[in-house]
Amino acid sequence: MTVNLRPARSTDAGATGEILHGFTREHDWMPELHTRAEIIAFCGRMIELDWMTVAETDLGVVGFLSLNGDEVHSLYLAPNARGQGVGQRLLDYAKSRRSELSLFAFQANYGACRFYERNGFVEVARSDGADNDENLPDIKFVWTRKGAADG
Numbered sequence: 250m251t252v253n254l255r256p257a258r259s260t261d262a263g264a265t266g267e268i269l270h271g272f273t274r275e276h277d278w279m280p281e282l283h284t285r286a287e288i289i290a291f292c293g294r295m296i297e298l299d300w301m302t303v304a305e306t307d308l309g310v311v312g313f314l315s316l317n318g319d320e321v322h323s324l325y326l327a328p329n330a331r332g333q334g335v336g337q338r339l340l341d342y343a344k345s346r347r348s349e350l351s352l353f354a355f356q357a358n359y360g361a362c363r364f365y366e367r368n369g370f371v372e373v374a375r376s377d378g379a380d381n382d383e384n385l386p387d388i389k390f391v392w393t394r395k396g397a398a399d400g
Contacts, residue, residue, distance in 0.1 A: 250306050250330075250333055250335075251306060251307070252304050252305070252306055252311075252333075252334070252335055252338055253304070253305045253306070254302055254303070254304055254305075254338060254339065254342055255302065255303060255305060256299070256301070256302060256303075257295075257296045257301035257302060257303045257313065258296070259293065259296055259297070261292075261296060261301070261303050261310055261313075262289050262290070262292045262293035262296055263289055264303075264309060264310035265289075265292040265295075265296075265301065265303065265310060265313045265325075266285065266288045266289030266290075266291070266292040266293075267285075267289075268310070268311075268312065268313065268325050268326065268327050269288050269291075269292060269323070269325050270285045270288045270289075271327070271328070272325050273288075275328070276357075276358075278355075278357040278385070279355075279357075279383065279385075280383050280384075280385075282382060282383065292313075295315045295322070295323075298317070300315040300316055300317050300322060301313055301314070301315045302314045302315075302316070302339065302342060304326075304330065304335045304338060304339055306330070308329070310327075311326060311327045311329065311330035311335060312324075312325060312326035312327060312330050312335045312336065312339060313325060313339070314339040314340070314342065314343055316343050316346070316347075319347050319349055319350055319351060320350070320351050320352060321340075321343055321350055321351070321352035322352075324336060324339055324340065324352075336364065337368075340364075340368055344368075344392065344394070347394075348393065348394045349391065349392065349393045349394070350370075350391070350392045351373075351389060351390065351391045351392075352365065352370070352389070352390050353381070353387045353388065353389050353390075354387060354388050354390060355383070355385045355386070355387050355388075356375070356385070356386040356387060356388055357385060357386075362388060362390075365390045365392075366390075368392065369392050370390035370391065370392045371390065371391055371392070372388050372389070372390055373389050373390065373391050374388070374389040375387070375388050375389075376388075376389075
């Protein structure tokens with residue numbers, strides 16, 4: 250599978266919104282707080298803020314990364330793109346642009362937590378979820394490029 254990374258365009262809001270909405274629907278631990286239309290609008294807003302990079306194949310948009318400064322705000326893949334190296338490409342892209350990254354992952358999202366740990370992210374805090382919309386316990390992870398702390 251050939252994967253092309255590119256800045257998201259306004260026309261990608263529907264595809265990225267479908268990926269995010271699908272993730273919510275496929276996990277029974279994830280509350281469904283927003284409609285499909287609201288999630289698409291949210292993705293459109295991240296695109297307007299110039300946060301989003303999409304992964305595209307001959308099948309269309311199969312994943313996206315939203316980077317707000319040094320925070321990985323979101324990284325989601327369509328089910329058919331998982332386990333294919335697409336998430337790795339998106340995360341490597343973010344790492345190439347920053348010397349430090351942070352993110353939050355839900356504790357129940359074991360696959361994501363393992364993925365970030367394999368990629369050098371270190372757990373720095375846990376919460377009971379009181380500060381996120383979903384009220385789900387989460388973990389804050391941080392990654393620092395080797396040598397970046399040394400100046």
